[in-house]
Amino acid sequence: MKITDDLIDYIGELSRLELSDEEKAGAKKDLTDILNYMDKLNELDTAGAKEMTHPFDESNRFRKEDAINGDQREAMLKNAPAVKGDYFKVFKTVEQEGME
Amino acid sequence: MKIREMTALEIGDKIKKRELSCREAAVEYLDGIRNEGQAVNAFITVMGEEALSQADAIQRRIDQGEDLSPLAGVPVAVKDNICTDGTKTTAASKMLSNFIPPYNATVIERLYQAGAVIIGKTNLDEYAMGGSTETSYYGITRNPWDLEKVPGGSSGGSAAAVAAKLAPYALGSDTGGSIRQPCAFCNLTGIKPTYGSVSRYGLMAYASSLDQIGTMGKDIKDCAAALSIISGYDSKDSTSVMKEPFDFSKFVSNCAKDGASSSDRKLAGLKIGVPKNYFDIGISDEVKSAVMEGAKTFEQLGATVEEFEIPAVEYAVPAYYIIACAEASSNLSRYDGIKYGYRSDNAKDLMEIFYQSRSEGFGKEVKRRIMLGSFVLSSGYFDAYYKKALQVRGLIKHSFDEAFTRYDMILSPVSPTTAYPIGGQIEDPLAMYLADIYTVSVNLSGLPAVALPCGFGRNGMPVGMQLIGKAFSEEVLVSAAAVYQDNTDYHKKSPVKGGQ
Numbered sequence: 001m002k003i004t005d006d007l008i009d010y011i012g013e014l015s016r017l018e019l020s021d022e023e024k025a026g027a028k029k030d031l032t033d034i035l036n037y038m039d040k041l042n043e044l045d046t047a048g049a050k051e052m053t054h055p056f057d058e059s060n061r062f063r064k065e066d067a068i069n070g071d072q073r074e075a076m077l078k079n080a081p082a083v084k085g086d087y088f089k090v091f092k093t094v095e096q097e098g099m100e
Numbered sequence: 101m102k103i104r105e106m107t108a109l110e111i112g113d114k115i116k117k118r119e120l121s122c123r124e125a126a127v128e129y130l131d132g133i134r135n136e137g138q139a140v141n142a143f144i145t146v147m148g149e150e151a152l153s154q155a156d157a158i159q160r161r162i163d164q165g166e167d168l169s170p171l172a173g174v175p176v177a178v179k180d181n182i183c184t185d186g187t188k189t190t191a192a193s194k195m196l197s198n199f200i201p202p203y204n205a206t207v208i209e210r211l212y213q214a215g216a217v218i219i220g221k222t223n224l225d226e227y228a229m230g231g232s233t234e235t236s237y238y239g240i241t242r243n244p245w246d247l248e249k250v251p252g253g254s255s256g257g258s259a260a261a262v263a264a265k266l267a268p269y270a271l272g273s274d275t276g277g278s279i280r281q282p283c284a285f286c287n288l289t290g291i292k293p294t295y296g297s298v299s300r301y302g303l304m305a306y307a308s309s310l311d312q313i314g315t316m317g318k319d320i321k322d323c324a325a326a327l328s329i330i331s332g333y334d335s336k337d338s339t340s341v342m343k344e345p346f347d348f349s350k351f352v353s354n355c356a357k358d359g360a361s362s363s364d365r366k367l368a369g370l371k372i373g374v375p376k377n378y379f380d381i382g383i384s385d386e387v388k389s390a391v392m393e394g395a396k397t398f399e400q401l402g403a404t405v406e407e408f409e410i411p412a413v414e415y416a417v418p419a420y421y422i423i424a425c426a427e428a429s430s431n432l433s434r435y436d437g438i439k440y441g442y443r444s445d446n447a448k449d450l451m452e453i454f455y456q457s458r459s460e461g462f463g464k465e466v467k468r469r470i471m472l473g474s475f476v477l478s479s480g481y482f483d484a485y486y487k488k489a490l491q492v493r494g495l496i497k498h499s500f501d502e503a504f505t506r507y508d509m510i511l512s513p514v515s516p517t518t519a520y521p522i523g524g525q526i527e528d529p530l531a532m533y534l535a536d537i538y539t540v541s542v543n544l545s546g547l548p549a550v551a552l553p554c555g556f557g558r559n560g561m562p563v564g565m566q567l568i569g570k571a572f573s574e575e576v577l578v579s580a581a582a583v584y585q586d587n588t589d590y591h592k593k594s595p596v597k598g599g600q
Binding site for chain 2: 088
C-alpha cells in the first residue's frame with residue numbers, strides 16, 4: 001500500500017483533523033508501516049467467509065420510547081463550551097444574501 | 101493485619117462485623133493516596149469528600165440492618181472512562197478535561213446500590229487507546245513494582261492503584277487486553293467478562309463491538325464479588341445480553357461444599373487446552389516458562405492439560421486494529437467542540453471549530469487511530485481492509501468455537517513480555533500493537549477471560565497468564581482460578597514500596 005501526500009490530506013479531511021507538516025510526515029510513515037503489516041490479512045483466503053460485525057447472533061430488541069431521563073437541560077448546558085440562553089452557541093452556519 | 105494489606109472481601113467482612121467503619125476504610129485509602137500516591141500517579145481525580153459522605157451513607161444503611169453486598173463499605177477505584185454523575189470524567193484526554201457527566205454509568209449505579217464507596221477515577225491511555233498508560237493527557241502512570249517501568253494499559257491507573265494498595269479493587273475496561281495486560285504487568289487478577297454481560301451504558305465508547313467493563317483486584321474472589329455487582333442485563337445498553345448477573349454467593353457456597361482443603365484434586369474432569377503455537381511467536385523465555393509452569397500446576401491439581409494449535413492467531417492483531425480503529429473513528433466523531441468537550445479558541449467558523457478543536461483536543465495515538473479508521477472505512481479501501489477484517493474476525497471466532505468443542509478453557513500468556521521501561525515502545529506504534537497478540541482474539545470473539553499472576557521474571561517483574569472460556573462461562577473460569585490461587589501464592593506477593 002503506497003501512502004501518498006494526497007492520501008494523507010484526504011484522510012485528514014475525513015477525520016476532521018488539521019495536521020501540521022511534521023504530523024503529516026509522521027502519519028505517512030506510521031500508516032505505511034501499519035498498513036503494510038495489515039496487508040498480511042491477504043494471505044488468508046476469505047472468499048465466501050461471513051463478515052462478523054458482532055460477537056453473538058442477537059437480533060435487535062425494541063422497546064417503547066419512554067422518556068426516562070427527565071429534564072437535564074441545565075446539567076447538559078453546563079458542559080457546553082459556549083451557550084447563549086438555553087442554546088448551544090456556534091458560529092453562524094447559514095449564509096444568505098440580504099439576511100442578517 | 102493492616103487494612104490496606106487486606107483483600108476487598110476481608111475489608112467488607114470487617115465492616116460487616118463492625119470491626120471497622122466505612123469511613124475508617126475510606127480514610128485509610130485516601131490517606132494512602134495523599135501520602136504515597138504521587139510516585140505512581142494512578143488517579144486523575146481523587147473523590148475525597150464524596151467518598152467520605154458516601155461512606156457515612158453506607159454506614160447508616162448497614163447500621164439499619166440493610167443487607168448490602170459482601171463489598172459494602174469497601175472503597176473502589178474506577179477507570180476514568182466510566183461516567184460518574186457530578187464528577188469529572190476525562191477519558192485521560194484534553195478533549196474532556198472539563199466534562200462533568202450529568203448521569204452515572206450503569207456499573208456506577210450498581211456499585212452504589214451494593215454499597216461501594218468510590219474513592220477516585222484512575223488514569224488510562226487516552227480514550228483507552230494504548231497498552232502502557234503513557235498517552236494520558238494527565239501524565240504517565242508508573243508501575244509500583246518498578247517505577248521506571250510501565251504499568252501496562254489501558255487500565256494502567258486502576259492496576260497501579262490496586263498494586264500500590266491505594267484501592268482494594270478497581271473497575272477497568274478491556275477492548276483488546278486493557279484489563280488483562282495491566283493485571284499481568286502489576287501482579288493482579290482481572291476478569292474480562294463475556295461481551296454483553298456487563299452494561300456499557302456510560303462507558304466512553306472506543307470500539308463498541310469489543311469494549312467490555314470488568315474487574316481488577318488482588319485475587320479472583322475479589323474480582324468475582326465485584327463482577328456479581330456490575331454484571332447482568334441493562335435495558336440502557338442495546339448489546340446487553342438477557343442473562344442473570346454472575347452469582348457470587350453461589351460460587352461461595354460451591355467453594356464451601358468442595359471443602360476448605362485445597363490439596364485434593366479439585367479440578368478433576370476439567371479439560372484445558374494450551375495453544376502451543378502461542379509460544380512460538382516472539383515470546384520472552386521468562387514468560388514462556390512461567391506460563392508453562394502455570395499449566396503444570398493446573399495438571400497437578402487434577403485438570404487434563406493438552407497442547408493444540410489454534411489457527412489464524414497471527415491474523416488477530418491486524419484484524420483487531422482495523423476493526424477497533426474503524427469503530428473508534430466513528431465513535432470519536434461525536435467530539436466536535438459543540439455540545440461538550442474542548443473547543444478551540446482559534447476557530448473562526450463552524451468548520452474550524454471541528455478541525456481545530458479535534459486537532460488540539462486529541463493526542464497523537466488517538467489521532468493515529470482515527471485516521472487509520474477513517475482510511476479503512478473510506479470508499480475504495482473498505483472491502484480490502486474493513487470487510488476483510490470482519491471476515492477474519494469470523495474465522496478467528498470459529499477457531500475458538502472449534503477449540504471449545506474439545507476443551508473447557510484455554511490457557512495462554514497475556515503478554516509476550518513483562519512490563520517494559522517507560523518510553524521503551526511509545527515511538528513505535530506497530531511494536532506496541534504486536535504486543536497485544538494474546539489478548540485481542542478474546543475481544544474479537546466476545547469471550548470471557550481471567551488474568552492471573554503465575555510467576556516472576558528474572559528482574560522480579562510479574563508474569564500473568566490467562567484462562568479463556570466459552571461465552572458466559574465465567575463461573576467455570578472463576579472456580580478454576582480460585583483453586584489455582586488456593587494452591588499458589590504468586591498473587592499474594594506485593595511490590596516493595598517505591599519500586600525495586
